[in-house]
Amino acid sequence: MQYVFALAGNQNSGKTTLFNRLTGSNQHVGNWPGVTVEQKTGTLLHHHHGKSAHVGPPMLRRNREAEENNDVQLVDLPGIYSLSPYTMEEVVSRDFITLQKPNAVINIVDATNLERNLYLTLQLAELETPLVVALNMMDEVNKQGDAIDVNSLSEALGVPVVPICARNGDGLDELVRQSMMAAEKHILPGKLDICSGDTHEALHAIIHLIEDKARAKGLSPRYAGTKLLEGDEKIERLLELDEGTLHIIGEIIARLEKQAGMERAAIMADARYTFLDGVIKKCVVKAQNAPESPSARIDRVLMHRALAFPIFLLMMLLVFFITFGPFGTWIADGFAALIKQGISLIDRGLTAANTAPWVQALLVDGVLAGVGAVLEFLPTIVLLFLLLSILEDSGYMARAAFLMDKPMRKLGLNGRSFIPMIMGFGCTVPAVMGARSMQSQRDRRFTIMLTPFMSCGAKVPIYALFTRAFFPEQGVLVMCCLYLGGMLMAVISASVLKKTVFHGDAAPFIMELPAYRLPTLANVGRQLWDKAKDFLQRAFTIILAATVVVWFLQTYTFRLTLADTMEESMLGVIGGFIAPVFRPLGFGSVSAATAVITGVIAKESVVSTLAVLSGTEVGSSQMMAALHGIFPSNLAAASFLTFVLLYMPCVAAFAAMRREMQGRGIALASVCCQTALAWLTALLVYQIGGLFVF
Amino acid sequence: MNWSILLGVAVIAYAAWILVRHIRRSAKGDCAACPYCSGCGGDCKKHEGGK
Amino acid sequence: MAKTLADLMPGEGGTVAYVGGEGALHRHILDMGLTPRTRVKVGKLAPMGDPMEILLRGYSLTLRKADAAEIILEEE
The missing domain is CATH 1.10.287.1770 (Helix Hairpins)
Structure with a gap:
């Protein structure tokens, strides 16, 4: 019989770590139906459900398969502190337990924070569902010098309590065993008399x-x-x-x-x-004379009234320096060289195999050029994500939100908005999802509107490419300008939006400041792997498709004959319509216009399209030369970068925005405004920049 | 028939399929570019296999 | 005038007498452990003096000054 367990607990209690440990790689992320709350389910590993009973001669294979499904599904409930009716997360959790009636609830409790965690436990115990408490972070309890009598705790609460350390994997077998037993025997929590x-x-x-x-x-x-x-x-x-x-x-x-x-x-x-x-x-x-906790000691420096902001700025600069500075580019270049080798190998192979010329062109000049151009940036994106993940998992990001609350409030936002926005530097889509942590619809929409200004990871290839081609000496400076420029525009837009669309104040800001924790290799590794996998999938699906389309439009005319010149091809005609719009911005060529359009599908396409259109190899000097042809001056390049920085995000982001803001109109309006703003700003850059001879 | 032509057609067919799937997903409001939905949290029950 | 949580300086502590406010925020404050007779202490303030870090029940909570002003403390 298939069992369903629910995993409930506070935020920052190690729930995600536990969930990952219990389900391994077989997870599925989705949505709680009807609400924008993320739902994770997975199949429980290490259980012996249904296997223990059989004694006697080995069963025939056929018989064994006829046995029912013995999987245990583990549903990760959102991190909650209580079961009040006020937030979606709480409602979704309590409805799941009371209406879907899982076979057992595993309640993860942070042992360093017992009272507040057990507050939820008491409420879970009222739900007449088998409950097992997983007492996590026992290692930290020991380090602090405290001692917890697990048996008497279990007795006092009326539920089994299993000490675990999710990070190390200690106690997990026992936890699963107790949970299985509670579910199989339907052991309900003891009735407690809490009130007097x-x-x-x-x-x-x-x-x-x-x-x-x-x-x-x-x-x-x-x-x-x-x-x-x-x-x-x-x-x-x-x-x-x-x-x-x-x-x-x-x-x-x-x-x-x-x-x-x-x-x-x-x-x-x-x-x-x-x-x-x-x-x-x-x-x-409790330990006598408990020493100041390590977190408090660290905070005395990092959160010092005078030092906090400068340190934060330094952190951000460090992230950028590592990713885009000498170390980052060294890794990126190495990887790019590898890709180039690979492509030329394939090219020679195809020639040797007497491939039909149009197929070879499609594959090498189309697919490989395009996808290769994007693939080249995998290391950079992974590096950026790695650094941001570490900052988040360590608990520093929460403090950043704490720092930024007052300034954010001046813009009409909440300190909480800060974290999704930082995530926006990785990818707009999870940032938009992250806005779910906002308490109010207004805050959520406001935050989502601003996330595209945080230049996403997919734009990095574009910046990196152009920097290499036009501003080789000033790489880091250009990056800083772009990112800071984006943020500046965000601030300006926020002030405008605050006075117009989003009146009123932001939702209250109450947040737990978690202890500093060393991010586990497993968690960070998993996040990185997910991101890399995601990136590769995008590259080999959408980017590939976009590349093929571009190649096709570029090679053939509307009458499906071979085009002799660029202008004749379908692409040329289409581009010819759109290109004039960009002339005042300095990049009114068909190639540039086309690249911008394909950027709507996925930002990385801008690079792949330019590669395909210029018929050059990724990272080659020919490509650099071709770029100089498309963008006649450094100023034109700068203007193009500005436009790319600010214009509408990719369709994926748009779809996410539309879903999270729950209104097609508002998402569309936001996207149109962004593009208009991009156009104007790029115009200003080009025209005004042109006044100073560059 | 030259195998390479088959290859070319296969690539084009694949690209077409990706595009169609992409458009259909966008229309449904799914995370348009999340083929296997890791970490996007969208309403991705429609993904392959539905494990 | 009774002292409120907002009046405390870093390092200063007190005991909660009454939790004001209403609705979701009020409930959330209570759920997080800021109940009558709870001992609280102020940890640190953000650089601009707002929000505050409140230490209670062995953990840290951030709270805006405006919201902290709703929490009235007992006379010491």
Whole structure:
């Protein structure tokens, strides 16, 4: 029988690490239906579900296959701190557990942060689903000198508690074993009496009132009752209580609030934390004279009031310097040389095999030239991603958001917006997805509108190529100008948008500052691998297709005869229509126009198209010469780069934006404005730059 | 028939298929360029095999 | 006038008396552990003085001054 387990826990509790460990490479990322919350599922490894029972002669192969599917699906719920009805993440999680009824819930708890983590555990325990607590980061607990009595903790909570260290893989077998057992035997969490006195009475009174209704809806009365006490409107509606019942509940609550001196939401929160205080006292021994935590010590320097901003700037510059400076270009050049070798090998091979000339042209001048041009930048993109991932996983990015909150607020945004925007430097698509962490629709849309200004990784090949061709000495400077320019435009756009489309203030900023952690090689490696795989897939699918199309349009006329000149070909005709638009910007040639258009499919195409159109090899001096032909002056190149920096993002990004902003109109408008802005800015660059003789 | 012509046609057919799939995906609002949906988080249940 | 969390300087601490505010934010503040009778301490401030880092229950929480002003502390 196929089992389904849910994995729940706070953010920063090591949930992702645990999920990766438990599912290995067989993960599938998708969406929770109807909402923009990411859903990850995977198949559990290392379990012995269904294998233990069979004794006797070996089963025939046929029989074995006839046995039911013994997979265990693990569903990763979003990182949450509670089960309130206020955020999509919480609603999606609680609905999954109460309505989909998984066979067990694994609750990962950060042992260095017990109280807050167990706050969620108490709520999960109310859901009448087998629950196992995975007590993570035990290694850090030991390092701090604290001690946790796991057995008495388990007793106090009424659920099995398994100490683990997700990073090292310790305790995972035991965790899986306990979870399987809990699921197979349907072991429910023990009933806890969290509240005392008046609260206890009131809660039980409510539970008694709604017991039947709750059971009818398949909900645990305890869960429903607690939520009603808290004032959960979703549960109220779900239970379809009649006026009379609602009135009585209202009275009970009013009396309780007066007795407790707090209002309803605070009452339950207080009750839970008070209960947890007792549990902690019983089960945890804190080290005497605990030394200042390493995170606090690091923060004293990194987050020092005077040093914080300069250090942050330095970090960003360092990232750029490593990626685009001598080290990065050395790696990129090496890789490019490899690719060139490969291509010429294939070329000679094809000639030797007497390939039909048009096929050879298609393959070598078309596909290989185009895809090769893009592939060349794999190392650079991977390097950039690596550095950004390390910064994020280490916990530094959270501090960056903390730093940037006030300045972001001046722009009308939230410190939280900062992280998706930084991700935008890698790829716009996950950055747009990352905007889901924003609390309000307004914030989300606002952030998404600005992410394309953060020059994405796919544009790097374009910058690198042009830098090599036109500004060989000033590589790093050019990069800095481009990236800073993008950010400047973002700031300007933000101020405009704030006054027009997005009035009002950003959502509140409350965020846990996680401890600094050394990113695990496994996690970072996986992220890198995913990114590299993604890049390669794009190269060999979309870029390849785009390249073929361009080659085709370039080689044939509309009458499907061989074109003798560029102008005759289909491409020439189409380009001829569009090119004039770019003349005032200094690059009014068919090639440039075509490259810009293919850039809509994927930004890397700009490079591959230019390669194909100029009929040259990637990275060769001929290509450099050809570029100088297409862009008559350095200024034209600069203007082109400006346009590329700012104009509409690729279709993938557009599709993501449309989905996340939930409105085709607004996404389209945003994209049109961007392109218009790009055109104007490039115009300014070219015309005004032309006044100073370059 | 020269095998290379077959190869050429195959490449063109592949390119055409990619384009069509891309357009169809964009229309559905999927992460248009995420062939196997790693790390894009889109509504990619339509991806190959659907594991 | 009672002191609020916003009035504390880095290194200073207090005990929460009452959590003001309403709606989702209010609930979130409570869920994160800022409940009555909780001991809190201010860790550091961002360079421009806002937001604040609040130390409570063994972890760090960022909170804007405006939101911190809703959290009233007990008289010491």
